[in-house]
Amino acid sequence: MTAPHAPLALTMGEPAGIGPDLTLIAWQRRDAASLQPFYVLGDPEMLASRARRMALDVPIVVCTPEEAMGHFASALPVVALDNRAPDTPGEPSREAAAAVIEAIETAVAHVAEGRAGGIVTNPINKKSLYDAGFRHPGHTEFLGMLAERFWPETAHEPVMLLAGPDLMAIPITVHIPLADVPGALTSKRIRLVARIADHELHTRFGIDRPRLALAGLNPHAGENGSMGREERTILEPAIAELREEGIDIVGPLPADTMFHPRARAQYDCALACYHDQALIPVKTLAFDESVNVTLGLPFVRTSPDHGTAFDIAASGKARPDSLIAALRLAARLSARGAG
Incomplete structure (x- = not known):
């Protein structure tokens, strides 16, 4: 060091x-x-x-x-x-x-x-x-x-990042009731968090071109709209705009299949729609070694x-x-x- x-x-x-x-x-x-x-x-x-x-x-x-x-x-x-x-x-x-x-x-x-x-x-x-x-x-x-x-x-704009030895994840919405998540999960919020993550994973963590993966809100990432339409109306438009800006982001991905080892090898940081969607996999993989990092601050x-x-x-x-x-x-x- x-x-x-x-x-x-x-x-x-x-x-x-x-x-x-x-x-x-x-x-x-x-x-x-x-x-x-x-x-x-x-x-x-x-x-x-x-x-x-x-x-x-x-x-x-x-x-x-x-x-x-x-x-x-x-x-x-x-x-x-x-x-x-x-x-x-x-x-x-x-x-x-x-x-x-x-x-x-x-x-x-x-x-x-x-x-x-x-x-x-x-x-x-x-x-x-x-x-x-x-x-x-x-x-x-x-x-x-x-x-x-x-x-x-x-x-x-403080952004919570959970950093473990095998997974980094960011909850886009944090300390709010689960019932309030769909209303708080806007395309604007997704774009803001993704931009901060992209910038600080590069400047602070030294990742040349951070690869981001956005989890879906609904089961099976909405199953083409049959299990919820937030993926189509909120998440996909945000991803399209971020890609136009040059940010490397994929999704929305089904949350139940994006945290196994082969899936994690495809991205540097997962963006989750709500608190537990990010924290459960991080803590399951490395409860004693994971660290909470606040991005978006001048320190x-x-x-x-x-x-x-x-x-x-x-x-x-x-x-x-x-x-x-x-x-x-x-x-x-x-x-x-x-x-």
Whole structure:
């Protein structure tokens, strides 16, 4: 890996979940995993308490982002937040919401100021945030709002990419009820997502000419209109226009036959019509190694592709594979630039 010009900013995520566990273990495995330096935006006392609970030998140093590079080899660098977070494994509380939100906001500010090379986010608990007044559907949408705040001169459209070792997939519609998908799945939206995917798979991931494959919405991709007409009226017109622009895209393909090995060899990234159509195959193929990447932003953001797992917090059972993969991918993408 190319040496970073600045460390990665790792947000603490939900303190009652496994985010602190994974953070501590990832730092312990920094050499074996060839991790580039990162620092944690969080409560140093909470992290120290979690390390004691788990009998982990992780020295913690409170520092600035600029000092993190020098400390990383010998201690976990932590940039302390103004808000505190209790160490209550498995017991989320709305009191921690302010710290969770502050960590995300500060991480974006640090990237905007050139103090961090990219952002890796630990899982959050949306209910605790909603109870405290958080009004965004999730991480991705909140990051899009922050991009507008810190980079107001350009438009930003966050797009969720799930990247595993054997499959990359993008849900065109994300955190909405399944019943609302047909109304939200417009040709305009498909074209927007495909353009962002084509651009950033080239600029960030280094794919010379990305090959995209669009899944159908209906069974058998509509079966020539007998099982739904969205393929003919929405998906096919979008594909035709994208091809005219020079984007390499095929489809709509029946979703039940586009994720086996021979099919996956024909494209670089699958575009799915809705959330689970993308996430189920990615997580089935590589649950512990998949990474959530946000495209369409002026900075690099990755995240482990799993939740808070309250039931195993502080137990030592959580696997750090996805967080380590997220840290490694963020370092690689940051080295290439923001796209």
